[in-house]
Amino acid sequence: MTIIRHPGQCDVQKMFTVLNTNLDDYFAPDVINFFMMQWPKGQFIAVDLFGNVMGVLCGSRLDGSRASISLLAVDSRYRGHGIGSQLIEEFKRSCFMEGRSTVQLEVRTRNTRAISFYQRKGFAITEELPRFYSDGGDGYRMTMDLRRITSS
Numbered sequence: 001m002t003i004i005r006h007p008g009q010c011d012v013q014k015m016f017t018v019l020n021t022n023l024d025d026y027f028a029p030d031v032i033n034f035f036m037m038q039w040p041k042g043q044f045i046a047v048d049l050f051g052n053v054m055g056v057l058c059g060s061r062l063d064g065s066r067a068s069i070s071l072l073a074v075d076s077r078y079r080g081h082g083i084g085s086q087l088i089e090e091f092k093r094s095c096f097m098e099g100r101s102t103v104q105l106e107v108r109t110r111n112t113r114a115i116s117f118y119q120r121k122g123f124a125i126t127e128e129l130p131r132f133y134s135d136g137g138d139g140y141r142m143t144m145d146l147r148r149i150t151s152s
């Protein structure tokens with residue numbers, strides 16, 4: 001059973017572990033605390049009945065009516081069971097409740113699995129970001145218009 005909820009302070013260490021074992025870049029615990037402070041309702045974790053954190057989504061508010069999925073990772077042991085999809089759905093709901101109309105994210109061009117996943121969730125590549133990452137890696141910006149989804 002998967003529970004999607006907002007994280008508390010007691011979850012930070014487990015979020016840290018999931019992010020740093022499943023993403024290419026390193027994120028200090030302070031980064032997670034920053035996200036939680038700036039937008040508590042834009043942060044989600046997927047936990048099992050024992051409190052194990054299986055997936056993490058950290059969102060940010062951007063200017064205008066935009067929001068960003070800044071970090072998303074599902075632990076490799078739990079992928080392909082709908083957890084990433086559920087985290088995105090809950091995040092979209094939070095954005096919609098705040099009147100945000102656009103969700104964007106950045107992804108490495110070589111991360112083809114994540115790119116296809118996002119495309120299937122309704123994101124489209126809207127910008128190429130050469131040398132976007134600190135190691136010189138290229139990225140794409142992908143965007144979803146929530147108004148188009150909610151009005152259809």
Ligand SMILES: CC(C)(COP(=O)(O)OP(=O)(O)OC[C@H]1O[C@@H](n2cnc3c(N)ncnc32)[C@H](O)[C@@H]1OP(=O)(O)O)[C@@H](O)C(=O)NCCC(=O)NCCS
Nearest residue numbers: 022072073074079080081082083084085106107114117120
């Ligand atoms: C990208 C990522 C977040 C996706 O998470 P996930 O939990 O595996 O995603 P889901 O299970 O929701 O969806 C993956 C596929 O599993 C399928 N699936 C969904 N529910 C399922 C279920 N109950 N049983 C089996 N498969 C299922 C989905 O159909 C989906 O296929 P689709 O993309 O064709 O729709 C995950 O692969 C990941 O963490 N990757 C490493 C980190 C990363 O690249 N993050 C993005 C950086 S920008």
